[in-house]
Amino acid sequence: MKQFFAFIKKEFYHILRDTRTIMILLIMPIIQIILFGFAISTEVKNIRTLILAPNYDIAVQQIVDRLEANEYFQIIQIVHSPEEIQQAFRKGNVDLAIVFPQQYSNRIYNEEQHIQIIADASEPNSAVIRSNYAQSILAQAEAQLKGSGSLPTVIPNIQLLYNPQMKSVYNFVPGVMGLILMLICAIMTSISIVREKETGTMEILLVSPARPLSVILSKAVPYFLLSIINLTTILLLSRFVLHVPIAGNLLGLLAVSLLFILVSLTLGLLISCVTEKQVVALLISGMLLMIPTILLSGMIFTIESMPPVLQFLSNLIPARWYIELVRKIMIEGVPLSLLYPEIGILSGMGCVFMLITYRLFKNRLN
């Protein structure tokens, strides 16, 4: 036991004396959270809108007024011919065009009249969001125009649960948590073990009476603590700076985070067992962990809209399950008892990694 503590002490010396790395590790989560919270956002505001109205009558006027009153829309021009729309889109200074039919106010009670919405879909996600906004506003305005004299139309009353303002931070906070924890636990742990192989100190440690497994496990302890510090920073920042509520059980959230940290640590140990060079360890963890975590975990792209192959692959990524858990506990406030499947999958992954690591670990050099 005394040996084990000596190892841990030494590991802390390594980390604390490498000032640059420790600063990066401690500051990175703060920067990421702030970046995702304030700068990077998928919210769509200031939609530059063009109106094409062959007859600019009172009905059109009313609808345009309504759009203008809305903070999301910014009417930049009212044109009279379709060519002008085309030109505006070409120049790229318009996001959306609303095309009214001929004699709009006369045809308003007529079933076949249609307002056309043209959107610049070079950014597909934003295009969809923009045209949906426009559609809902147009529907309400039309309903009002038709007034009580007309047939009752169905106006859906949309309610957005858990994130009524559609804030993108709600989506990013769980993602960043997954990313940072994976980064620190898996990458840093694997590199620190492989470094000892490279410098030759591993040879001495292997020749010592110390149990090799305790050498390896002691590597994980400091990074475990470091991840807990980071976890706390992220949660505090997101709660008090970004005002993301923690809807569910805080203890439950911490518990699943610990579970994920352990899974990532075993993954890091696993990588360190199969590599001999720091560069290789870094590449493996970068290519096999970071990129899939960013792209396939649902942090940025919705898993449900991926092709089936990628959906299947995303199941293999631990961060995907963790991010889902955080989202459910933190944002939706789902009780833990409903989340056993996800927790089970994550624990299972941890056990499998642990088993492989144990099998691969050697008491000798290759």
Place this chain on the structure above:
Amino acid sequence: MKPLIEVSHISKRYQHIQALEDVSFSVNQGELFGIIGPDGSGKSTLFRILTTLLLPDQGQAHLNGLDMIKDFRKIRKCIGYMPGKFSLYPDLSVEENLDFFATVFQTSIERNYEQIKDIYSQLEPFRKRRAGALSGGMKQKLALCCALIHQPIVLFLDEPTTGVDPVSRKEFWNILHRLKSQHVTILVSTPFMDEARQCDRIAFIQEGRIKGIDTPDVILQQFHDILCPPALQRNRRMDTETTIIQVKDLVKQFGNFKAVDHISFEVKRGEIFGFLGANGAGKTTAMRMLCGLSKPTSGKAFVAGYDVNTQAEDVKKHIGYMSQKFSLYEDLKVWENVRLFAGIYGVPASEIPIRTDKMLQRIGLNNERETLVRELPLGWKQRLAFSVSIIHEPELVFLDEPTGGVDPATRRQFWELIYQAAERGITIFVTTHYMDEAEYCDRISMMVNGKIKAIDTPERLKQQYQAQNMDEVFQQLARGAIRKSD
């Protein structure tokens, strides 16, 4: 008496290299047993097998009656091991390193202080210093302390003095003798023949086979051609009196530490100039300034007529440079390396094939044109690297410890190349830790604590210090000064 270590018929093969073949020997309790042989001869593999780090393909070994393969845990408790590589934590202090290894070996500094007192007392003034900031000699002493802290019955030392200056080497070996008198059995490998002579018995190993085991005298006699080649003869051709390097009051200061402290000297065209000094004496720093790689704090230096302060780029164009660390691209073929560097050094494209042929012919590597450099033996690589560094026929070439890790015969071959280059009029500026090589130089300077303490021909230095050989001169000059520099 039953031997303490018994090795019988051990073989080990890595993919396509036979590292060890049918190796058998035994070591007695309390013996100082040397293993000598060139780089890549299988010494490190042998050490790793004996320290239970590697499994042999065939054969078996016993240590103190314990089986190397089955009882590896028990063996690991009673041996001390210093691998060839620097094996301390550079970011831990001297004391923290020792304390860590003591705890790992289930003991403490206090409990076994007696065992290491002699060595550790020299390190104690620096116990708060990071291991990475120690000089080569000090590092090795600390590593030895770490290997000794648990009172092992056998010590395995894999080339502990490579890259260490002669004074520190001597101190290191004094420690080994003291340990021997305390009945510690020691297995040590070394590239230095003066160290080999101090062993009780030595085994000469080459290409994975043991060629002979006996007392040093017998072995050195038997393999005289390889281990003690005859001295080189040189027809000195100090034709000119033109100066090619002129250094005046050169200083390089890091913080308040003067790494190079007002040195002044001259080197004549065509000379072989040996630039000697202990680890940390400031040789490398001085050499970097002369090559135009680092700017002097003050003072003047002219190399090939160019001022290193203001014309560093011109300096670089007129010199060649080869160091132990930088040699060649391992994953390129021989001719590809030659062509690449010839191009980099500005040899006209039309001349490259001609020069390549001539050069490969000269160093006997014509049949290896298509071989990857990493497959060449170290001695060949060094010869190739040297020839590449002068392929543009510079006026002057800097060699920084060019012959580490090879046997004396191979080093001698290397020096033949140096002599050939000197005959063609290329000035040679060389650093080395081998004192026999120092004797090959026309003139020598000795650097101690950033200053040049002596500069003259080897003969006159020996006379002046009434010494038999350069090693004694070095010991007299550097002794006492090393302590301060560490």
